[in-house]
Amino acid sequence: xxxxxxxxxxxxxxxxxxxxxxxxxxxxxxxxxxxxxxxxxxxxxxxxxxxxxxxxxxxxxxxxxxxxxxxxxxxxxxxxxxxxxxxxxxxxxxxxxxxxxxxx
Numbered sequence: 173x174x175x176x177x178x179x180x181x182x183x184x185x186x187x188x189x190x191x192x193x194x195x196x197x198x199x200x201x202x203x204x205x206x207x208x209x210x211x212x213x214x215x216x217x218x219x220x221x222x223x224x225x226x227x228x229x230x231x232x233x234x235x236x237x238x239x240x241x242x243x244x245x246x247x248x249x250x251x252x253x254x255x256x257x258x259x260x261x262x263x264x265x266x267x268x269x270x271x272x273x274x275x276x
Contacts, residue, residue: 181210181214181218182208182218186208187218187222189204190204190215190218190219190222190224191222191224193224194224195224195225195226196215196216196219196224196225196226197225197226197227197228198212198216198227198228201215201216201219201225202215241260241262241264241267242260244264244267244268244271245259245260245267247271248267248270248271248274251271251274251275252274
């Protein structure tokens with residue numbers, strides 16, 4: 173095999189079948205993995221390269237939406253109409269409580 177020839181892990185038919193399925197998530201990746209005799213992570217990697225992978229939404233430990241401390245500090249700064257630079261170093265739970273108290 174020369175340097176320009178690359179061995180393909182997926183046939184054109186397999187790629188076409190994945191494309192025809194539309195968006196691929198972790199569950200459908202498991203189905204394709206079993207069907208193609210591949211690892212689910214390999215299917216996910218291929219789907220990412222094809223631009224059809226949809227990662228599952230990330231949630232916090234409590235099951236809620238993930239919120240960054242910078243966003244919470246920006247909310248607090250908007251409420252008090254002041255620069256709150258440095259406040260993002262405070263614990264996240266304290267920032268949430270401050271925002272809740274100021275919003276009430």
